[in-house]
Amino acid sequence: MLQTPSGGARHGTAATDSGLMSIGTVLNVLRDEFPEVTISKIRFLESEGLIEPQRTPAGYRKFSARDVERLGHVLRMQRDHYLPLKVIREHLDAMERGEAVPLPSLGRQRDGDDSAPEPSEAPAAARISREELLTAAGVDERELREWQSYGLVTPLEDGAYEAEAATVAGLVAELGRFGIEPRHLRVMKAAADREAGLVDQVVAPLKRHRNPQTRAHAEARTKELAGLTVKLHAALVQTALGVRLP
Structure with a gap:
């Protein structure tokens, strides 16, 4: 829960006596x-x-x-x-406006099943339908097909999408408002593929190991390396642009 100050000077520029914040x-x-x-x-x-x-x-x-x-x-x-x-x-x-509007769902949970999977059961990857992706991104079929043509989002064999595709779609849409078109993002997609390939090379021996615990450790190592590559990528972009985000 956000804790909002009641007024007075805190971080940054001081707030006014009325309780408004900088x-x-x-x-x-x-x-x-x-x-x-x-x-x-x-x-x-x-x-x-x-x-x-x-x-x-x-x-x-x-x-x-x-x-x-x-x-x-x-x-x-x-x-x-x-x-x-x-x-x-x-x-x-x-x-x-006082309307009871349910929060749109992207199908990250199975309907009517709030229970956790059994320990022996591998958790199913979160998936969303094409209609859910279109709604989430606020785009039409033409735009989605263009994004797919550049490999920015890719459907699964049955036509559904991994839930993370909604994040990608939302970011592509936001960048589009700044005039950055999908064709401009091909270089980012190529860089992401190369970074993913590098991580996969590191964890591949763990995935092939005969010990089940070692294979399970590969997923945790993949997430750790992915987080580090994302941070490095962001730092390199900021350095190249000569800016520093707060």
């Missing part, structure tokens, strides 16, 4: 739950109409406790449910 204060409040959030992310969500902070005569943003709570809801739905901003905005607006 963007720096909001950033530090949100980072308790969302350590990856940045000032640029908050500004982007404002530009997309998710929040409407007040402005001082000098043009500085001032956020209310309601703004911070709404930001928390947005970030939580992105993180936990892989929803694009369009769907999140419509959902929150409906809630504020």
